[in-house]
Amino acid sequence: QSVMTQPPSVSGTPGQRVTISCSGSNSNIESNHVYWYQQLSRTAPKLLIYRSDQRPSGVPDRFSGSKSGTSASLTISGLRSEDEADYYCAAWDNTLAGSWVFGGGTKLTVL
Amino acid sequence: QVQLQESGPGLVKPSQTLSLTCTVSGASIYSGNYYWSWIRQPAGQGLEWIGYVYISGSTHYSPSFESRVTISLGTSNDHFSLNLYSVTAADTAVYYCARVVPDCSDGRCYGRYFDSWGQGTPVTVSS
Numbered sequence: 001q002s003v004m005t006q007p008p009s010v011s012g013t014p015g016q017r018v019t020i021s022c023s024g025s026n027s028n029i030e031s032n033h034v035y036w037y038q039q040l041s042r043t044a045p046k047l048l049i050y051r052s053d054q055r056p057s058g059v060p061d062r063f064s065g066s067k068s069g070t071s072a073s074l075t076i077s078g079l080r081s082e083d084e085a086d087y088y089c090a091a092w093d094n095t096l097a098g099s100w101v102f103g104g105g106t107k108l109t110v111l
Numbered sequence: 112q113v114q115l116q117e118s119g120p121g122l123v124k125p126s127q128t129l130s131l132t133c134t135v136s137g138a139s140i141y142s143g144n145y146y147w148s149w150i151r152q153p154a155g156q157g158l159e160w161i162g163y164v165y166i167s168g169s170t171h172y173s174p175s176f177e178s179r180v181t182i183s184l185g186t187s188n189d190h191f192s193l194n195l196y197s198v199t200a201a202d203t204a205v206y207y208c209a210r211v212v213p214d215c216s217d218g219r220c221y222g223r224y225f226d227s228w229g230q231g232t233p234v235t236v237s238s
Contacts, residue, residue: 002157033214035224037158044207044228045158051214051221088158092222099173100160 004028004089006103012079013111020106022072022089028101032092034072036065039086039105048087049074076108084110113138115208115229123202123236129195132185133208133229139188141166146211147191148225149182151204159204163211164191198236205231 004024012018022034033052037045047056049065052072062077072091076083089103119131133147140147148163162172164182172180179196195202209225 033222035222037225042205042231044230045225046228047224047226050224090158090224096174097171099171102158102160105157 002104003093003101004091004103006087006089006106008104009107009109011109011111012076014079014081016079017075017077018079018108020074020076020087020089020108022074022103024070024072024089024091024101026070027095028070028091028093029067029072030070031094034065034067035090036063036074037088037090039088041085045088079110081110084108113210113227115210115227117206117208117229117232119232119234121233121235123198123234124238125199125236126197129193129198129202129206129234129236131193131206131208131232131234132190133192134190135210136189140184140191141188144213146171146223147182147184148209148211149193150207150209150225150228151202152207152231153201153204156204161193161195200236203234203236205233207231 004022006022010018036049038048039045052067053065064075087106093101114136116134123129146163149161151159160173161176162182164170181194184191208229210227211223212226214221
């Protein structure tokens with residue numbers, strides 16, 4: 001059972017916009033920034049969004065992130081077949097001595 | 112550009128110790144304000160943070176593992192290690208090592224994130 005909750009799967013057709021949600025609590029998302037990772041076909045995860053809404057260089061502007069209260073979301077616009085992957089949200093959790101926590105992951109299928 | 116590579120036995124018997132090494136190239140593990148971390152992913156499941164070691168040798172572990180894990184720096188400047196004790200079948204997973212970097216800009220810091228990952232190494236716990 002993950003500390004942060006994501007939908008197990010989402011899907012869309014090429015060109016569509018999809019949004020992946022990440023629901024947490026006041027000890028993680030509300031208190032700290034959220035980071036999003038993309039994992040293609042069981043390869044190592046890659047940073048997609050940092051500081052809740054910032055894109056690293058090289059990440060297309062089709063990817064955007066936002067955060068409000070205890071929830072965060074990743075939006076992919078102009079969906080492409082190569083976006084098919086697993087997506088994870090991550091944040092530091094202030095409970096006890098603190099730890100990194102991940103969402104359970106969302107499988108994006110491009111139909 | 113830093114690169115990380117995990118290595119170690121792919122099969123460990125129940126109750127024994129899982130030991131993995133992460134070799135870092137392209138940078139010294141003692142350069143920069145970095146943490147060096149381990150994360151695992153059981154088959155068909157999500158990512159789970161295990162812990163990290165700082166360049167000072169100090170460590171911080173997930174509450175889920177702190178009673179049976181040690182992460183340490185290597186004797187040279189290019190590797191760090193994971194020891195997970197008293198393993199069971201539930202510890203079967205792909206294990207990743209990763210570098211954790213500060214997320215800072217214009218003199219203000221916002222957190223940290225995993226910026227570089229190894230390719231992962233599968234470990235099976237079975238007799």
